[in-house]
Amino acid sequence: MTDASELETARAPGLKRVVIETLTRVEGHGKVTLLLDEGGHVRQARLHIVEFRGFEKFVQGRPYWEVPVMVQRLCGICPVSHHLAASKAMDQIVGVTALTPTALKVRRLMHYGQILQSHALHFFHLSSPDLLFGFDSDVTRRNIVGVAAAHPELARRGVLLRKFGQEVIRVTAGKRIHGTGSVPGGVNRSVPPAERKILRAECGRITEWSREAVHLVRRLFEQNLEEYRAFGSFPAHSLSMVRADGAMDLYHGGLRARTAAGGTLFDHVDYSSYWEQILEVVKPWSYMKFPFLLELGPEDGWYRVGPLTRVTSCDFIPSPLAEQERRDFLCFDDGSAARATLGFHWARMIEMLHAAEVIEGLLDDDDISGDELMAYGERQARGVGVIEAPRGTLIHHYRVDERDQVVRANLIVSTTHNNEAMNRAIREVALRYLDGRTLTEGLLNHIEVAVRAFDPCLSCATHALGKMPLAVELVDADGTLIGALRRG
Amino acid sequence: MAAPVVVFAIGNPSRGDDAIGPELAARLAAAALPDVEVIVDFQLQIEHALDLEDRRLAVFVDAAVDAAPPYELRPVRACRDSSHTTHALSPAAVLETFERCTGQAAPPAWTLAVRGEHFELGAALSAVARANLEAAWPRLVELGQA
Numbered sequence: 001m002t003d004a005s006e007l008e009t010a011r012a013p014g015l016k017r018v019v020i021e022t023l024t025r026v027e028g029h030g031k032v033t034l035l036l037d038e039g040g041h042v043r044q045a046r047l048h049i050v051e052f053r054g055f056e057k058f059v060q061g062r063p064y065w066e067v068p069v070m071v072q073r074l075c076g077i078c079p080v081s082h083h084l085a086a087s088k089a090m091d092q093i094v095g096v097t098a099l100t101p102t103a104l105k106v107r108r109l110m111h112y113g114q115i116l117q118s119h120a121l122h123f124f125h126l127s128s129p130d131l132l133f134g135f136d137s138d139v140t141r142r143n144i145v146g147v148a149a150a151h152p153e154l155a156r157r158g159v160l161l162r163k164f165g166q167e168v169i170r171v172t173a174g175k176r177i178h179g180t181g182s183v184p185g186g187v188n189r190s191v192p193p194a195e196r197k198i199l200r201a202e203c204g205r206i207t208e209w210s211r212e213a214v215h216l217v218r219r220l221f222e223q224n225l226e227e228y229r230a231f232g233s234f235p236a237h238s239l240s241m242v243r244a245d246g247a248m249d250l251y252h253g254g255l256r257a258r259t260a261a262g263g264t265l266f267d268h269v270d271y272s273s274y275w276e277q278i279l280e281v282v283k284p285w286s287y288m289k290f291p292f293l294l295e296l297g298p299e300d301g302w303y304r305v306g307p308l309t310r311v312t313s314c315d316f317i318p319s320p321l322a323e324q325e326r327r328d329f330l331c332f333d334d335g336s337a338a339r340a341t342l343g344f345h346w347a348r349m350i351e352m353l354h355a356a357e358v359i360e361g362l363l364d365d366d367d368i369s370g371d372e373l374m375a376y377g378e379r380q381a382r383g384v385g386v387i388e389a390p391r392g393t394l395i396h397h398y399r400v401d402e403r404d405q406v407v408r409a410n411l412i413v414s415t416t417h418n419n420e421a422m423n424r425a426i427r428e429v430a431l432r433y434l435d436g437r438t439l440t441e442g443l444l445n446h447i448e449v450a451v452r453a454f455d456p457c458l459s460c461a462t463h464a465l466g467k468m469p470l471a472v473e474l475v476d477a478d479g480t481l482i483g484a485l486r487r488g
Numbered sequence: 489m490a491a492p493v494v495v496f497a498i499g500n501p502s503r504g505d506d507a508i509g510p511e512l513a514a515r516l517a518a519a520a521l522p523d524v525e526v527i528v529d530f531q532l533q534i535e536h537a538l539d540l541e542d543r544r545l546a547v548f549v550d551a552a553v554d555a556a557p558p559y560e561l562r563p564v565r566a567c568r569d570s571s572h573t574t575h576a577l578s579p580a581a582v583l584e585t586f587e588r589c590t591g592q593a594a595p596p597a598w599t600l601a602v603r604g605e606h607f608e609l610g611a612a613l614s615a616v617a618r619a620n621l622e623a624a625w626p627r628l629v630e631l632g633q634a
Contacts, residue, residue, distance in 0.1 A: 073501065079530075155585065155588060159585065162535045
């Protein structure tokens with residue numbers, strides 16, 4: 001892999017910079033800088049994102065039992081993931097090593113509801129416009145409204161899949177947003193039988209639609225194989241959580257890291273001491289940290305997380321329909337889809353199908369309506385919670401003092417894990433589509449498609465009306481603006 | 489049966505003036521107007537289109553950096569706008585999604601855009617935003633009783 005240090009403009013003043021400000025359809029604000037050499041070739045890509053550091057400060061001084069509710073304010077897209085990761089960390093704080101069956105299954109149901117709704121949103125709202133209309137199509141057409149106009153049934157399914165996931169969250173967390181269902185040591189409610197019955201009645205079509213979505217992505221790959229195979233693709237190490245038997249498990253398990261060549265770096269590692277395997281470095285040009293696998297070092301140890309990693313790293317998926325789709329995915333075109341950046345979309349739909357199957361199974365399980373909600377243990381000072389969130393591995397790490405107040409917090413979110421991988425994907429795309437010093441809508445579209453495959457969530461930005469312009473600037477090495485493109 | 493008026497209050501209560509929407513929603517819920525359902529969320533999403541079914545009126549309440557203080561009441565129509573900028577949809581796009589998915593006309597809708605200034609994480613509602621909110625409140629009640 002390339003040594004990132006050799007690409008720094010600071011050490012190569014002859015490089016030019018191309019700045020693409022505020023990506024569309026990613027959560028919050030982002031800005032891309034492309035560093036060019038004298039020949040106009042892209043040497044490095046940098047995705048700048050305002051990160052969550054402020055939030056880690058924000059929770060300091062708060063009592064630990066408030067944290068699982070507070071952290072939901074991190075993100076409007078996956079609050080449940082933060083709710084559960086924080087709850088798992090606080091389970092350790094209150095000394096609970098095993099939840100009651102009801103608490104564990106209610107939390108799992110909540111989590112898979114979140115996976116389903118988030119993946120549905122991403123595919124039907126954010127990515128399908130790219131995939132169905134093509135990367136060069138009119139930007140105003142490439143949004144959910146465009147999809148609704150051209151593919152009304154697909155758009156309707158997207159809305160209803162998302163709504164179903166939200167309903168699963170509502171019955172387990174208490175509310176559609178800002179739920180309080182998961183608490184340190186367990187849950188504060190189980191699922192009433194009447195609610196189970198209503199949700200269960202919908203499971204057949206939810207599973208079928210999810211399966212058809214997997215097949216839709218497959219057809220898109222088949223129809224655009226040359227482009228999809230190569231688009232923004234590069235070899236990467238991987239990190240994910242797997243169950244003790246190697247199965248995909250998005251709620252709990254041990255850490256597994258694999259090299260780009262397929263070797264195993266570590267497996268079934270207890271995440272309570274994740275820092276023995278993963279470290280983070282900072283770089284002067286980004287608010288976002290750069291995590292790396294300690295064994296490989298900061299330059300070569302960057303890695304990828306998320307659906308593509310999880311589907312390719314697990315030994316099997318423990319639900320029949322999704323497992324069959326996983327096998328087909330791995331075999332497709334000699335494994336090219338499983339190596340492609342756009343393979344994220346296919347893997348994401350396989351996970352959505354898995355989530356639908358898991359939800360169906362849990363709704364048939366009487367334990368989710370049980371009344372043993374809490375477990376108890378001996379108070380601890382440190383807690384680490386890890387969950388496979390929709391976008392990838394999510395780590396919450398807290399220290400709590402004797403007055404029950406949080407004194408230290410460290411969060412590593414999936415977008416941070418994927419930081420360097422996204423830069424690599426952008427660079428690969430820019431190498432192919434940037435034509436000298438000219439910024440084009442086409443280049444911007446392609447960069448967005450590459451970033452969106454990772455589904456980064458930059459939710460620390462606010463969402464007040466009128467705050468989301470899109471600007472592209474071409475800035476020479478001496479700081480002179482030589483071109484600009486604006487959208488929104 | 490759905491309440492005739494649905495009010496979508498948008499914003500993150502932990503981000504300074506972004507809390508304008510949730511604050512007004514809490515007040516509206518406490519007022520318990522008989523014809524109003526209040527839906528609070530961080531941002532508008534595709535599933536909110538389904539919350540428009542069988543409504544006489546929809547009101548979107550949000551903090552706005554581009555509204556003239558203290559607030560602007562803007563009519564909003566279903567539109568293929570370019571609200572592709574984040575995971576969030578614009579009110580117009582929610583209405584459009586509703587029309588496309590159901591084949592029905594969206595209800596009449598307004599955006600109550602209350603001017604906000606500061607959106608830092610952990611910040612409280614600013615004094616300016618609170619004053620703007622107070623000015624907007626009677627108008628919101630009027631809409632709820634329309």
